[in-house]
Amino acid sequence: MSKSNRYVLAALVVFVALCGAWMLSLDAGKHFTTDVAELIPAGERDPEALLALSLVRERQGRVVLIALDAPAGTAPAALAAAARAHADTLRASPAFTSAHSLADQSWQHALGRLLHARRFDLLLPGWLAKQRATYAAEKPAVPFPEWLAARSVADLDAHLASPSSAATADLIPSDPLLLLVSLADQAAPLAPSPPASHDRALIWAETKDGPLSEAGQQPVFDALASAETAARVHVPGLSSRFTGVARFAAAAKASTQIEIARLNIVAVVCVLLLTILFLRRIHALLHLLPVVFISSLGAVAVTTLIFPRVHVLVFVLGSLLSGVAVDYAFQLVLARRENESYPTRLRRLALPLLGGAGTTLAGFLALVASELPLVRQLGVYVAAGLVSGMGTTLLYFALFPNLDFAPRRLVFRSALPHRLRLPLLGVLAAFAVFGLTRLHWHDDLRTLEYPSPSLRAEDADLRTAFGQTDTGSTLITRGATYAEARSHWQQLADTAPAGTPVTSIAALLPTPEAYADAIAPETRAQLAAFLTAFRASADAAGFEADAFAPFQRDFAAYLNAPAPDYETLLGNTLADLPGPLALLVHADGDGVWFLSSTPRAFTPPASAQGTLSLSGLEGLNHLFTRYRSSTARLSLVGILALVAMSCALHGPRLGLRTAALPLLATALAFAILTLRGEAFSLFHLLGALLGVCVADDYAHFAHADDPAHPQARAAIRLSALTTAASFAVLMTSAIPAVSALGATVSLIVIFALVFVETDLFSLHGRHA
């Protein structure tokens, strides 16, 4: 081995060692993600997107709903014992923080105790505000404390005459003002009781770790399996079903991994079969493996070096890299001529190679400016892969200057006569314009997900069993503080139409204004007078003297104790919320939000400050429209860079013709897909950018075409067909975004190959 070759080899080895060491140091769980939500920037300026993401990442995403189905005829006591054993096993597992059988009302009782203990702090202010409003409207002659006492006793009498009073007999001695009783209507929807079933028990559980992390998936599934075993001790024929974000995330991850493996295997087989058609020395193709390996390694290493978390879709979408890297190798090796040294060959091919790689690099580097992490990562991945692939190709094949793939001699001249080229171009351009005018966009975040209809159906069934419906609206109300969030929620509640009650934990909390009034010294004095007047009114109405001793004791203590600060009161109360209720509110350094629901669809008006209607991830589609527009702008920048570079390399006339080839190929691909009825998305656009860059490579390679040396043409043909086949394989993907990308790129490449073969743009042999 010559000294220069030793340097070349050393350079390759050092590069592989550095990249390999970096890759080995990575924690795959931390650096790679399959989470669709992570495709949206963490710094997204759209508040709805941020809130939707926080809902998934915070406790809502950790909820697991479980149904235990018992055989017909199972004794209710046995099913109840099975549900208890299931919930107990989950609670004992480190993967879960809580688990409640819905038949077990203990957490609802805990809420009742919490509200009872803080009834004067939480409920009295709102009650007092209503009474003040009535007092102001009635303008009675008696002072407020006496009026309030008489009214309270009258309300209590009316309640005792109601059949509902049978359920509140134990509560009235400590709550004659009916603070908790009148709250029941508002609080009941917060803790819906699903319809009782004799053969099904429902369990609500919350996992310790987020559903998108490893710890939030397999350990959770293991714990659920153990819990099912524990439940079967009581009901041997019992079966269980569960749903939650973790299940979808795990299924999507597994499906995506299988999909990537399947697509890659099929693509490799297709490439091999095509290669066998064109080359006689198949074993020589093993020389392509180092090029593909090193370019992919370089791409992954640089991408993970720059981005702390990389979405696996980048690798799916960036799979073209192996095709492009192989293209350069084909071009370099197949263009070999007898008695021509490697450096001479490099000089001869420098312009097509640099032109092809340079324009592709410029196109993908433009994507780095995107605000969408996926697009940025893809830009870096392909750009880094191109540079390392090109470098590896040039260095590696320097070690094997006489390598010969032995291309088959396929005599296939198909150049169009010059006189037909311009009219045909005109027809094609007109067809492309016609197609493009009918193009329409449809941005849907769900196109990124691996479809799982059976999971969706089971999820819908379980949510229905838990009493959750899709008929209403889910609303989120934000504020910088508890006070602001509660005020914003009041605006929302005030704007809700009659018959559309807004259910929220916020309804159990006083407004800041009512609370401030309730703790004011003059109000305290009025309430002290009220307590005395209440005793007298109750006595006059025929109540026993000591009927309300617990109330009088607690109320006197409340009046004498210092009132807590509003933010402290709400923070402490909401931190103590039991069971599923804790998920209806969230507070952190960024502020506070309350989750609300309405039984019927309701869009909050603009006057309801700080409230947004959530419609799941589908509601974020408008974000994708924005991202697509921004990617389109960047793609235009990339195309302009491509045209400019072509013109700089080849002069304006040939440069424009060179650039026109990929652009017409892309326009025609879009036209065909449009006329086929396909709605376009961000991923068609990304596919177009990939396709333009690949097609542009072929346009540049066509310059090196020489009828006396048909190997160059064979290189383009082989490159294009293998690339088209690889992307046609992607069309079979179940992930709509990947399928769209495959269709777009493969069509563009086929058109580009046809243009090169027919020399429609008169590019051949200019530099031969």
Add this chain to the structure above:
Amino acid sequence: MTFRIFLFLLVAIPAFAEPYAAELSPVQRDRLVALAKPQTVTAAFTERRHTPLKKVPVVVTGTVRIDRVRGLSLSYDQKNAPVVILDDRGLLLRHADGREQTAPPEAETDLRLLHALFAFDLATLEKSYALAASEAPDGIWTLAFTRRPDSAASYRELALAGDATRLTAITLAKTPNLKTEIIIGPPRLDVPFTAAELARYFR
């Protein structure tokens, strides 16, 4: 052999026995069967709720409707009072604005027993309550059910009172001073409910 037959009878006789076999005379039993016979019953009622909070009971009035298939319904004359429906699915409060409230699951035991009381289902009552029947010469009769020590029921005493073949009063008592007395007026028997009545007063 004789011993075996004796043993069989010893085990089998209680199983075939009528509920409260010792407590109820054939006349009393026939009366209850007759009371349970009408497919529909409609009657005015007055309810006296005794509570430890008040010196005098709270008195409300209304109409009771019984459908042997659908259960029992109480509609009160008081404005905006909900309709109370007690059937084999439990208790439902149907408010004037259409809202419906069900009783919490922990009330299931009591509701099952109250349903049994209104349906004269003695077999169910016997498991939780002992019975003392009394009969006055003037035709006034009383069936007093007293909670058994091992029962989970929260009502300590339930009572049915009547005059000859008519049920005139029902008493539900948790404690001596926390009880409800329902005085039932003359009933209209076997008058079918209209579709509107069925929709409004039952489920």
